[in-house]
Amino acid sequence: MNRELDKKLEQTIWVARSLFQRGKTAGSTANISFRHEGCIYISGSGTCFGTLQKEEFAVMDPEGKHIKGPKPSKEFPLHKLLYDKKEARAVIHTHSFYATLWSCLAHESTEDVIPDYTPYLRMKVGRIGMVPYGEPGSRELFTLFEKCIPNSDGYLLQNHGPVIWGKDVMSAFYGIEELEESAKIAWHLQVQLQHTAKKADNIQGKHLLK
Ligand SMILES: [Zn+2]
Numbered sequence: 001m002n003r004e005l006d007k008k009l010e011q012t013i014w015v016a017r018s019l020f021q022r023g024k025t026a027g028s029t030a031n032i033s034f035r036h037e038g039c040i041y042i043s044g045s046g047t048c049f050g051t052l053q054k055e056e057f058a059v060m061d062p063e064g065k066h067i068k069g070p071k072p073s074k075e076f077p078l079h080k081l082l083y084d085k086k087e088a089r090a091v092i093h094t095h096s097f098y099a100t101l102w103s104c105l106a107h108e109s110t111e112d113v114i115p116d117y118t119p120y121l122r123m124k125v126g127r128i129g130m131v132p133y134g135e136p137g138s139r140e141l142f143t144l145f146e147k148c149i150p151n152s153d154g155y156l157l158q159n160h161g162p163v164i165w166g167k168d169v170m171s172a173f174y175g176i177e178e179l180e181e182s183a184k185i186a187w188h189l190q191v192q193l194q195h196t197a198k199k200a201d202n203i204q205g206k207h208l209l210k
Pocket residue numbers: 029075093094095136160161
């Protein structure tokens with residue numbers, strides 16, 4: 001195996017394991033891919049981020065045809081679209097808790113759905129768009145996703161989870177980490193703000209009763 005490919009596989013496996021061990025994904029729901037010499041290497045269907053091995057990557061040619069290895073993840077077309085439409089060299093999709101939680105809420109803008117309470121998500125990724133719901137692995141989802149690609153830099157699949165790309169696997173990893181942390185901050189701040197507003201309402205209510 002060539003040295004560069006070997007290094008990319010090792011790094012990708014490290015990223016997958018790190019996400020799994022810290023509870024950023026569970027079971028066999030996530031998928032990860034990178035580009036090497038024109039081909040796309042993607043984690044195989046049903047693989048687990050916690051135990052991913054080098055031989056569990058499917059190798060796809062630039063047109064998306066399966067060349068060797070196991071069957072690719074059924075979300076491969078999401079990855080392929082990012083390689084075709086953006087300058088992606090790696091793609092990660094997970095069902096991380098807070099990003100998924102945030103994907104279940106309705107948002108005013110569909111092209112920039114994570115509020116920037118801290119500057120880092122915008123620095124690392126940019127704007128996060130919401131892709132309307134389509135059944136996982138369906139043609140409908142891939143069509144909806146394709147339509148949203150030009151409008152944002154990273155994506156949340158509605159009621160499903162995040163998809164982030166990068167110039168290499170580490171930058172995709174930093175991006176998906178930042179997205180998860182930003183969704184977590186947004187969620188907790190929203191709960192806090194609602195709580196504070198409720199308390200304020202009560203105080204105001206008491207005042208009016210006097
Ligand atoms: Zn998924």
